[in-house]
Amino acid sequence: xxxxxxxxxxxxxxxxxxxxxxLLAWELLYRxxxxxxxxxxxxxxxxxxxxxxxxxxxxxxxxxxxxTGRLTMDLIDRGQHVVAVEPALPLRRIxxxxxxxxxxxxxxxxVRGFFDHLPLPDDFAGLVVSCSxxxxxxxxxxxxxxxxxxxxxxxxxxxAFIWPNHIDWFAARGYRxxxxxxxxxxxxxxxxxxxELAEIFxxxxxxxxxxxxxxxxxxxxxxxxxxxxxxxxxxxG
Ligand SMILES: C[S@@+](CC[C@H](N)C(=O)[O-])C[C@H]1O[C@@H](n2cnc3c(N)ncnc32)[C@H](O)[C@@H]1O
Numbered sequence: 313x314x315x316x317x318x319x320x321x322x323x324x325x326x327x328x329x330x331x332x333x334x335l336l337a338w339e340l341l342y343r344x345x346x347x348x349x350x351x352x353x354x355x356x357x358x359x360x361x362x363x364x365x366x367x368x369x370x371x372x373x374x375x376x377x378x379x380t381g382r383l384t385m386d387l388i389d390r391g392q393h394v395v396a397v398e399p400a401l402p403l404r405r406i407x408x409x410x411x412x413x414x415x416x417x418x419x420x421x422x423v424r425g426f427f428d429h430l431p432l433p434d435d436f437a438g439l440v441v442s443c444s445x446x447x448x449x450x451x452x453x454x455x456x457x458x459x460x461x462x463x464x465x466x467x468x469x470x471x472a473f474i475w476p477n478h479i480d481w482f483a484a485r486g487y488r489x490x491x492x493x494x495x496x497x498x499x500x501x502x503x504x505x506x507x508e509l510a511e512i513f514x515x516x517x518x519x520x521x522x523x524x525x526x527x528x529x530x531x532x533x534x535x536x537x538x539x540x541x542x543x544x545x546x547x548x549g
Contacts, residue, residue: 313343318399321426321451335452339400342379346402350380352509355500358382358443359540361492362474366390367439374437374464376427376457377445380406383474388416391439395432397425427457435466443474444539448481458485468549475539482543491541497528498536510534 314322322328322339330337341349363386370391378384378396380403387394398404404422411417425431427446440461446453465471476482479489500506506529510521514534521529531538 313340317426317429321428324451335447335449342400342403346380346400346406348512349403350406351501351505352513353380353382355498355505355509356382356536356539357499358386358474359492359494359496359538361494362540362542363390365490365492365542366441366472367470370438372437373439373441374430374432376425376430376440376442376461378407378422379403379443379445381410383441383443384420385410385414385416387439387441388414388419392419394420395437396420396422397430397432398422399424399426427453428460430460430464432464434463436464438466438469439472440465440469441472441474446473446476448478455485462545462547465547467547470544470546472542472544474542475537476541476543477537479541479543485545487543487545489541489543493540495530496538496540497530498534500527500529503527 322336328336330340368390371393373387373391373394374397375384375387375394376397378398381396384394384396384407396407398407404424408422411420411422423431442461446457448454450456461471473482483489500509503526506521506527507518510518517534520533524533
């Protein structure tokens with residue numbers, strides 16, 4: 313199910329087992345059950361402070377690892393044009409569908425690409441951003457991916473990673489960190505959906521999700537670090 317480019321990044325030794333390799337398991341989910349993944353991502357709303365922090369009035373924005381558009385839809389209001397780079401074809405299809413439904417297809421170009429191979433020229437965008445996608449591992453970003461994101465960002469522009477998992481890794485590369493306080497819940501469409509998705513993605517929290525009886529479930533209950541932060545660098549102008 314992976315293209316040659318994808319296999320080289322996600323299964324570099326050719327023998328990984330998704331039971332032991334969480335990043336590979338997510339890649340399989342994006343391709344086998346993209347609508348299920350989209351239901352989960354829809355429930356994981358970003359802290360409003362995160363989107364509010366991003367620069368406004370940017371000419372060109374590039375988002376990498378756009379998925380089904382959790383962040384992309386908010387970027388439309390912050391720039392003239394957005395290029396959304398996403399390797400997984402099923403997720404690109406869902407994102408295009410959402411953009412068409414929102415009447416935004418002319419403002420956002422959805423393209424295939426990878427952190428370490430962006431189909432864009434040097435100094436292309438004033439904001440180069442990624443949400444919940446980049447990791448230090450070479451197949452999901454790494455130093456080559458970071459260098460490529462910075463290549464595409466113009467001098468004086470901002471490179472930002474929303475909901476970063478490896479804050480120290482970014483700090484060691486000159487990135488600053490911002491976090492927004494306050495309680496944060498996963499917002500499922502209904503309590504029934506909260507139970508259904510917890511059963512699949514957070515089985516250890518299932519009892520507590522049932523007991524809460526609500527469609528709103530604090531991230532802590534699920535054992536998930538809430539999406540309230542970002543790492544960023546403003547490139548020298
Ligand atoms: C957890 S999803 C996040 C999607 C979206 N940014 C969001 O916040 O909903 C991770 C995304 O990273 C993408 N991804 C994984 N490896 C990548 C790579 N090497 N280059 C670019 N994107 C990648 C996946 O296809 C997926 O869309």
